[in-house]
Amino acid sequence: MQSGATPGMSRRSLLTSAAVIAAVPLLDACGSPKEKASGTTGEGDLAKALPAHAASDLVKPDIPVVAGANGASTDPAFLAYPANPPKTVTGQVGKGGTYVTMTPLWGAIPPSSGNAYYDAVNKELGATVKLQPADGNTYADLLPPLFAADKLPDWINIPTWTMTKLNFGEAVRTKLADLTPYLAGDKIKQYPNLAALSTNAWVAGVWNGKLYGLPIYSSNAVIAGMYYYRKDLFDKAGVSADVKSIADLEAVGKALTNASAGQWAFDDLFGNDAAYICQLFGFPATGYPWAADSAGKLQHRYETEGIVEALNWHAKMVKAGYLHPDAVANNSQNGKQRFWSGKVAVCADGTGAWNGDDAKSGAAATPGYNRQAFKLFSANGGKPTVDLGNGAGMYSFLNKKLNDGQIKELLAVANYLAAPYGSAEWLTVNFGTAGTHYTMTDGNPLLTEKGSKEIATTYQFLAGPASASTVQSGAVQVTKDAAAWQADMVKYVVKPLFYGMNVSEPAQFSSLNLPMIDTITDVKLGRKPISAWTDAVASWRKQGGDDLRKFYDGIREKYGTGK
Incomplete structure (x- = not known):
């Protein structure tokens, strides 16, 4: 397409x-x-x-x-x-x-x-x-x-x-x-x-x-993207692609990983700054990172329980050996080639990755190549949601x-x-x-x-x-x-909070996210424990996160949330 x-x-x-x-x-x-x-x-x-x-x-x-x-x-x-x-x-x-x-x-x-x-x-x-x-x-x-x-x-x-x-x-x-x-x-x-x-x-x-x-x-x-799978590999192995929860996805990981044969079930399923996995675990996407908690208080995506669950789950998949070694090494350079050649059976990518040129390249790498995408699903098997982007x-x-x-x-x-x-x-x-x-x-x-x-x-x-x-x-x-x-x-x-409002953040917050992205990488790949993430969030709040929340509270009070 x-x-x-x-x-x-x-x-x-x-x-x-x-x-x-x-x-x-x-x-x-x-x-x-x-x-x-x-x-x-x-x-x-x-x-x-x-x-x-x-x-x-x-x-x-x-x-x-x-x-x-x-x-x-x-x-x-x-x-x-x-x-x-x-x-x-x-x-x-x-x-x-x-x-x-x-x-x-x-x-x-x-x-x-x-x-x-x-x-x-x-x-x-x-x-x-x-x-x-x-x-x-x-x-x-x-x-x-x-x-x-x-x-x-x-x-x-x-x-x-x-x-x-x-x-x-x-x-x-x-x-x-x-x-x-x-x-x-x-x-x-x-x-x-x-x-x-x-x-x-x-x-x-x-x-x-x-x-x-x-x-x-x-x-x-x-939307940011989706989870793709190699239908030809699933069919060959007799594995169902009717994935409706992370439990189902874990079963795919076990069934389609054979390290001795050079095949792993997954590439990186997280994305930079949790661009993709937020869909599964129900926390805000990167573009509109704020949501209201149960008490109505603004909560940044970094503060949600969903991202903690996502980090723990992804690290668990790494420990189980279901991710390709290059993905574990945070090497994204050959991600498409890994998918085309069948070295991985599931990957996360943008919506534009599913097209005729991809089908042509994939077929050249692996006869019978067939990229498909899982229907949207949530971690617990409930009704999924996906944030609308600009x-x-x-x-x-x-x-x-x-x-x-x-x-x-x-x-x-x-x-x-x-x-x-x-x-x-x-x-x-x-x-x-x-x-x-x-x-x-x-x-x-x-x-x-x-x-x-x-x-x-x-x-x-x-x-x-x-x-x-x-x-x-x-x-x-x-x-x-x-x-x-x-x-x-x-x-x-x-529609996420503040959708289409073009909120302009003060300059002092421009670099606030950089340490968080690095920590996400370390924790999702199992290099650091989840405590490193909770420590990073505490630091993020002290170094400007709480002030940024106050800024958005002011926006909400004056302009609403646009939702």
Whole structure:
């Protein structure tokens, strides 16, 4: 499965980085955030700033969207590109304006001069969008000087994970265009493709009660990841994959570990900072780490009984010998290869790991390779839950210096770029000109040699549609299987506290988590006893954790919790 299929960009590389980002606010003499720079938005103001959602039915997916809990839903799934792609935009788009943009790019930067792909898309847009892709690996370092010197381009992509360097709660107010007057509520309906994006996609683009960001690579079913298993290995060993509790998972560990034969049941099932195992043991995920205890008091994920149980259980699996030695050594470099080759039968990974290229690589390593995912389950066998993450990990922003006419023109351009998968516009934005940049092969677009040289992920980082599950490398069954899994998963989605509020933590808390992550690694791998964790939590509280709780108590008192 490839979600939001775009040349040169994997959705997983975005989503694994996406989380609630605590931007660093200005501090007054007492060390508390100035209100104007906080970035925080309460539930009432958030509702006023968010665009209305108006689904589009112009493109019919092969596997329809399934609604889930708390506003979550599955991504639409396509088994082939529609034979007669409909147009979703009619009439003139742009008005001939010229605009400079800046976006990240992980990969080779295509030529800007004489690029027939750029010319073809700009012709359709009716405007000259000058693309300036920059190295994605150093992109975060390029942004602060631009903001400081007030030399921002007209349109810029800002990944959420870079905002900590930008004092973003203040930056949006002083440098970037307020889009609330153009897009809030029903106003967005003049831009139907933007209106078709889910509400969850917009929430992290709201700062200080106003809408600034256009969501990139959005989805309405964003979770950190899942537990995968090798169905072919389970079937060969006669082991059931109907796992409903950690007791069942332990039985899998015993049945599928044979160290003398070079096979272990598990890779690391914890994830960095407990990114995955929180689902099983019911404590908050990394992006939104606070929950209310039985008395209503705010409790950080580090303080929960769930994480203690998870650490003890994982260390128990290590001691039993069920984890691959490289996982025990905290070596994640060859994790995919271990799974492909059958050295491990169960692993934890992001949602984007389940795709056609994976199926192709796995089959090359092991004939009969079949990646599947366990349905969501909880440690004790009860009803599972999974935290809803932000509906987008990137946003683009318009420069505040643009006038009203220019903002409207760029929003019309954004509406074109946000045309859904399956549309005529999506083909143009992502694959250029038929015959020149791509050909249709087995029902899906395939880049030509010229297309591979001229096309990269560029316009897509300015605006784009919601993700779609699509066939990659001919793996039709993978798309079907992943869509079915997603349909089951969305039933259990819950919204965490402070969801979508863009809470900006004071700078003194920015390094508070680092020692905790190291301790998690030591305890989960059995290097240190659980007492090392309880000691670390006590230290965390003294060194700022309790003060951070007071900060969030203040947010809760003033703005609510957003749940």
